[in-house]
Amino acid sequence: MNSIVILITAICLTLMSGFFGWQRSKNIHNLRSRPIYHGMNHGLKVALPMMMTASIWLISDNLIIKPTVMSDLTHNNQITLADPDFHYLQIVQIADGLIKENAFNATINKAVEHYRVTKQNTDSAIFWMMIIAGLLGFRGVTKKFHRNTPAREQVERIIKLLLAASSGVAVLTTAGIVLALLFETLRFFNQVPFTEFLFGTHWSPQMAIRADQVGSSGAFGALPLFAGTLLIALIAMAVAVPVGLYSAIYLSEYAQPKIRVVAKPALEILAGIPTVVYGFFAALTVAPLIVDLCEHFGISASSESALAAGLVMGVMIIPFVSSLSEDVISAVPQSLRDGSLAMGATKAETIVKVVLPSALPGIVSALLLAFSRAIGETMIVVMAAGLAANMTANPLESVTTITAQIVTTLVGDQSFDSPKTLSAFALGLTLFCFTLMLNIIALRVVRKYREQYA
Amino acid sequence: MPDQNLIQQQKRDRRRMFADMRFRAYGILGLMIAGGALLFLLGNIFTTGYDAFRQTVITMEFNLNTDDLGISQTASVEAIQQANTLKVAKQALYALFPEVSKSKDKRNLYKLISLGAEHDIRNQLFNHPESIGSKVTLTVPMSSDVDQFYKASQRGEEIKSRLDQQQQQWLQTLINKKMVTVKFNSDFFTRADSRYPEIAGIGGAVVGSIYTLMICLLISFPLGVAAAIYLEEFSRDSFITRIVEANINNLAAVPSVIFGLLGLAVILNTFNAPRSTPLAGGIVLALMTLPTIIIACRSAIKTVPPSIREAGMAMGASKIQVVFHHVMPAAMSGTLTGTIIGLAQALGETAPLLMIGMVAFIANVPGTPTDPATALPVQIYLWAESAERGFVEKTAAAIMVIIVFLIVMNLLAVLIRNKTRISNK
Numbered sequence: 001m002n003s004i005v006i007l008i009t010a011i012c013l014t015l016m017s018g019f020f021g022w023q024r025s026k027n028i029h030n031l032r033s034r035p036i037y038h039g040m041n042h043g044l045k046v047a048l049p050m051m052m053t054a055s056i057w058l059i060s061d062n063l064i065i066k067p068t069v070m071s072d073l074t075h076n077n078q079i080t081l082a083d084p085d086f087h088y089l090q091i092v093q094i095a096d097g098l099i100k101e102n103a104f105n106a107t108i109n110k111a112v113e114h115y116r117v118t119k120q121n122t123d124s125a126i127f128w129m130m131i132i133a134g135l136l137g138f139r140g141v142t143k144k145f146h147r148n149t150p151a152r153e154q155v156e157r158i159i160k161l162l163l164a165a166s167s168g169v170a171v172l173t174t175a176g177i178v179l180a181l182l183f184e185t186l187r188f189f190n191q192v193p194f195t196e197f198l199f200g201t202h203w204s205p206q207m208a209i210r211a212d213q214v215g216s217s218g219a220f221g222a223l224p225l226f227a228g229t230l231l232i233a234l235i236a237m238a239v240a241v242p243v244g245l246y247s248a249i250y251l252s253e254y255a256q257p258k259i260r261v262v263a264k265p266a267l268e269i270l271a272g273i274p275t276v277v278y279g280f281f282a283a284l285t286v287a288p289l290i291v292d293l294c295e296h297f298g299i300s301a302s303s304e305s306a307l308a309a310g311l312v313m314g315v316m317i318i319p320f321v322s323s324l325s326e327d328v329i330s331a332v333p334q335s336l337r338d339g340s341l342a343m344g345a346t347k348a349e350t351i352v353k354v355v356l357p358s359a360l361p362g363i364v365s366a367l368l369l370a371f372s373r374a375i376g377e378t379m380i381v382v383m384a385a386g387l388a389a390n391m392t393a394n395p396l397e398s399v400t401t402i403t404a405q406i407v408t409t410l411v412g413d414q415s416f417d418s419p420k421t422l423s424a425f426a427l428g429l430t431l432f433c434f435t436l437m438l439n440i441i442a443l444r445v446v447r448k449y450r451e452q453y454a
Numbered sequence: 455m456p457d458q459n460l461i462q463q464q465k466r467d468r469r470r471m472f473a474d475m476r477f478r479a480y481g482i483l484g485l486m487i488a489g490g491a492l493l494f495l496l497g498n499i500f501t502t503g504y505d506a507f508r509q510t511v512i513t514m515e516f517n518l519n520t521d522d523l524g525i526s527q528t529a530s531v532e533a534i535q536q537a538n539t540l541k542v543a544k545q546a547l548y549a550l551f552p553e554v555s556k557s558k559d560k561r562n563l564y565k566l567i568s569l570g571a572e573h574d575i576r577n578q579l580f581n582h583p584e585s586i587g588s589k590v591t592l593t594v595p596m597s598s599d600v601d602q603f604y605k606a607s608q609r610g611e612e613i614k615s616r617l618d619q620q621q622q623q624w625l626q627t628l629i630n631k632k633m634v635t636v637k638f639n640s641d642f643f644t645r646a647d648s649r650y651p652e653i654a655g656i657g658g659a660v661v662g663s664i665y666t667l668m669i670c671l672l673i674s675f676p677l678g679v680a681a682a683i684y685l686e687e688f689s690r691d692s693f694i695t696r697i698v699e700a701n702i703n704n705l706a707a708v709p710s711v712i713f714g715l716l717g718l719a720v721i722l723n724t725f726n727a728p729r730s731t732p733l734a735g736g737i738v739l740a741l742m743t744l745p746t747i748i749i750a751c752r753s754a755i756k757t758v759p760p761s762i763r764e765a766g767m768a769m770g771a772s773k774i775q776v777v778f779h780h781v782m783p784a785a786m787s788g789t790l791t792g793t794i795i796g797l798a799q800a801l802g803e804t805a806p807l808l809m810i811g812m813v814a815f816i817a818n819v820p821g822t823p824t825d826p827a828t829a830l831p832v833q834i835y836l837w838a839e840s841a842e843r844g845f846v847e848k849t850a851a852a853i854m855v856i857i858v859f860l861i862v863m864n865l866l867a868v869l870i871r872n873k874t875r876i877s878n879k
Contacts, residue, residue: 003824061726085723096728156774160688166680167689170702170748173741177712180719243484250481263485270492272860274802276831277499277853280838284846285498315491322488346470348477369707376709378805383838403711403805410718410809428715432708439707 006127010050013134017141018043024145033151041151044158045141049133056126065118073111091115181432184425191419192220197426199223203389203400205409205420220423222430224389228399232310232381233374235395239314240370244321245363251322252329253351264323271319279383282312287384294396301396304386310395313380320370328362329355365442372438376431378403402427499857503850505609509639509652510601512567512628513593516546516575518586523579527586534583539575543567543594550631551624563624568595570641570653595641596634598651598844600625604634616843642851646819647833651844654837656852658819662732662812662827663801669736669823670743670800675793677740678747679782682789685748686755687777706745713742714809722810730811730826738806743796750792754785787874794867798860804831830856 021042025035033041069091070084087108094112189197200221247267251260287308294301301307332355340350356363386398387408409424520526522545523537544564548554554563571594578585578592596604599616603625606613617625628634645655681702689695717738721727727734758781766776807813812832820827828836830852837849 004822058725062724092726093729152772156772159774160684163680163684163688166677167684167698167748169677169741170681170705170744171698173716173744174701174705176720177708177716180716181712184719243487246481246484247488250478250485254478254481263489266492267485267488270488272798272802272864273495274804274831274834274856274860276802276804276834276838277495277856280834280849280853281495281498283838284502315488315495318488318491346474348474349470351477372707372709376711378709378711379835382805383835403709406711406715407805407808410714411813425715425719428712432712435707435709436704439704443703 006054006130010047010054010130010134013050013131013138014043014047017046017134017138021141021145025151028147030147032148033153037151037155038145038149040155041149042138042141044155045137046134048158049137050130053126053130053133056129057123060122060126064122065115068118069111069115072114073107095119177432181425181429184422185429188419188422188426191422196220197222197423201391203405205405205423218419220419222402222427224391225400225402225405225427226430227391227393228306228385228389229375229401229403231393231395231399232306232313232385232401233371235307235310236313236317236374237367237371239311240317240321240374241367243314244318244370245325247318248322248325248329249351249356252326253347253355264326267319267322270316271323273316275316275377275379276383278312278316279379279381282308282380282384286312290396299396302386302398304384304388304398305396306385306399307395309381309385312384313374313377316377316380317370317373320373321366324366324369325359325363328359328366331362332359361445361448365445368438368442368445372435372442375438376403376435378407382407402431406431496857499850499853503847503852503854505605506847506851507639507642508605508636509641510596510604510634510636511593512596512633513591513635514546514550514633515589515591516542516578517549517589518542518575518579520587523586525586529579529583529586531580534576534579537576537579539572539579542575543571550628559620562618562621566597566600566621566625566628568597568652569650570595573653593635593637595652598842601652602844604629605636608636642848643855644819646817647815647828647836648817649815649842651842651848654845654848656830656833656855658816659828659830659833659852660855661819662816663830665732665820665823665827666735666739666807666829667797667801669733670739671793671797673737673740674743674747674796678744678793679751679789681744682748682751682755683777683782686752687773687781702745702748706749710742710803711805711809713738714806716741717806717810728824730814732812732820732823732825732827732829734810735807735812735829736823738810739800739803742803742806743793743800746796746799747789747793750796751785751789754788754792755781757788758784787870791867791871794863794870798863798867801859801863802831802856804835807832808835830859 018039022035022039025031025038031038066088070088073087074084091108091111092115094108095115197220200219201223202219202221203224204219206218247263251263255263283304287303287305290305290308291301291303336354336358337350340354341347345353381401381404385400385404387400387404388398389400389405390397392399406424406427409420519542522541523539524541525533525537529537544560547564547567548560551563554560574592574594578590582590595601602613603615603617603622606615615622625634641653642655643660644657645653646658648654685695685698689698717734721734721737722729727737762780762784763776766780767773771779807829812826812828813836814826814828815836816826816828818825834849834852834856837845837852
């Protein structure tokens with residue numbers, strides 16, 4: 001069934017009910033609530049039950065359709081599937097027309113047909129349940145309708161509930177992230193020992209899919225990835241910290257207001273450019289430039305060097321350093337500067353010895369936030385840093401990072417049982433914990449600092 | 455001697471003065487490095503990409519005779535789909551070079567013309583079925599290699615071309631006959647992706663991005679505003695609210711790949727949103743944009759003076775009425791500004807979309823948000839990774855388009871902010 005038809009049906013029923021409630025209360029004298037609230041009450045009491053029923057759709061697939069189709073597939077054919085999730089994904093994709101039907105595999109084709117029928121039946125069942133729920137809601141609200149019905153209070157209570165539920169979405173998102181990452185990571189550690197992941201020095205997630213295939217057995221030592229991530233992030237910070245800090249100092253202490261008005265937004269543009277653009281720039285322009293330059297001095301450099309990715313990433317995070325630092329530097333009370341200048345210090349001495357030390361906590365947290373940005377940055381490293389998991393401190397060599405590995409293992413079709421796919425979630429959890437820690441520390445430092453001068 | 459002291463002091467003062475100037479120069483240098491990097495980046499993109507908006511085309515006479523096409527004068531739509539337009543295109547080109555007879559040479563000769571020629575002839579058949587059997591003059595694109603070569607020679611540059619000596623000679627003949635021209639490549643904006651750079655366009659990706667952003671807006675705006683209203687106006691300072699607040703702040707700093715993992719594990723695999731579609735992409739981006747909108751809306755609500763609320767309450771309005779009739783209209787501009795900035799970020803987001811499968815090669819412009827599609831930044835990524843040389847300038851051109859979109863969105867945000875600033879006075 002078409003989702004747009006369902007949506008329109010639901011909206012029509014809601015509007016009809018609302019219109020009915022509005023019309024019937026319009027000509028009643030001494031109404032407790034205004035007719036418009038009766039209309040809204042009628043509408044909401046129909047819409048809410050329908051919405052709740054419709055939410056079954058979200059879980060219908062995993063709860064009803066998948067077990068039916070898969071049990072039928074395995075039961076009828078007396079086969080056991082090594083990776084049911086992967087086959088199910090294939091069936092769904094064939095049914096949706098995303099991939100071509102497999103002409104040679106009649107079993108799969110039958111399962112696809114079975115999937116289509118089951119899905120259709122489930123869909124129409126839920127649809128009718130939704131309609132019935134709406135009608136029941138309508139019956140409830142019309143039965144209770146009365147001159148004295150506190151329609152406004154009821155509507156407001158519902159609205160308040162909806163508002164509260166909306167603010168819960170953010171919590172649910174975090175919970176979803178944590179649960180999904182934890183769940184898949186635990187599955188990963190069932191297959192790969194925890195110590196190998198954290199302390200192993202060899203990373204090659206490519207595994208033989210079938211037993212008879214020639215291929216590496218897969219190694220999941222993530223240390224080279226951590227090292228690569230750190231190397232690139234440190235190069236980025238080496239660019240962003242001096243440039244960003246000096247810009248911030250100049251803008252807040254020296255610059256004329258005219259310059260500040262132009263320069264500040266110009267710096268922010270750097271943060272607004274999509275990262276894929278930086279990736280293209282790094283791969284197409286900066287990397288060949290570095291190779292040429294190194295050749296000039298007789299050094300060999302990889303065309304996918306950590307340096308290119310790091311330099312470009314550094315440019316990207318300049319505004320994260322500069323704008324936050326500028327805020328904290330401007331927040332330093334003028335009296336401190338005046339005191340220092342009155343003692344005969346030059347402006348530079350004042351800044352270095354008075355302003356910066358008192359702005360230090362804020363600057364540190366700005367740097368931490370920028371660092372967490374650099375670690376979580378994806379597209380630049382995917383496009384410019386390559387995929388070779390080298391453990392090296394040489395910035396001219398190719399390294400890979402956590403984010404680049406997550407993306408490359410998950411692009412394209414993947415089977416959900418292989419350690420290769422699951423490793424992405426383990427890496428994701430590591431990344432999540434690390435950036436979360438950095439952010440919490442940074443936010444705490446900022447808060448403490450704000451109180452100091454408040 | 456007192457003089458000695460004075461000299462030393464003067465020396466020291468001069469050193470301190472120089473140190474001060476040096477410090478200031480470092481600041482200027484920092485700014486200049488940042489600005490220079492920005493200019494270098496934009497200039498580099500522009501010089502790489504500006505020529506992609508022009509396409510080398512050839513104007514030729516095509517003989518649409520029924521024998522070559524293999525269809526009759528009154529062919530149906532399906533028959534036209536099957537028509538052998540490739541043969542017509544080949545015959546038209548071979549007719550210009552009767553001296554070319556070897557089949558290998560013929561093959562090389564036809565490499566001058568893009569595969570888009572067949573497509574254009576077929577369009578001619580569709581739009582003007584009466585022209586079947588007659589001769590028509592059409593302008594069709596030339597192949598990417600010719601396009602690169604010709605545009606470079608017009609700029610006066612020498613490039614390493616994949617065209618061999620013979621092909622270059624043929625091309626020169628065509629140029630001398632004044633058949634080859636360069637025109638504005640309007641197809642670039644309407645066509646979808648293609649394996650052939652000369653007929654690849656960003657139309658499909660732009661539509662995909664628009665659908666994705668629409669879904670994102672439809673989900674994140676109501677949810678974000680509602681959450682902000684609740685946190686700002688209704689929640690008491692309880693333990694739960696504090697958790698929610700900390701949550702939102704942390705969510706805003708979670709790397710985008712993590713949202714990709716969430717989309718893959720939860721939205722695709724648990725809730726079974728259709729893979730590779732703007733619907734799934736929009737949901738993931740909505741979750742990413744949500745914190746931005748909530749934070750912007752909350753700070754907008756905070757700026758509404760309490761007197762407005764008190765006046766509303768004093769007139770007997772309920773809390774909900776005060777919020778929806780008085781506070782929110784006043785806070786709307788700040789909310790909208792934040793929303794547009796959030797959407798601009800979502801427009802440039804690539805990694806999560808890659809992970810939920812929006813990297814598939816899609817040769818059609820998507821019709822609905824539940825069709826498989828790609829998005830503008832993903833298209834940029836795909837083209838940037840492509841080995842074909844002709845895609846380099848296309849990539850830069852697509853980047854220019856996305857940057858124009860971003861500039862427009864940010865200008866809109868600034869406009870809204872400035873307008874309300876005046877009305878608040």
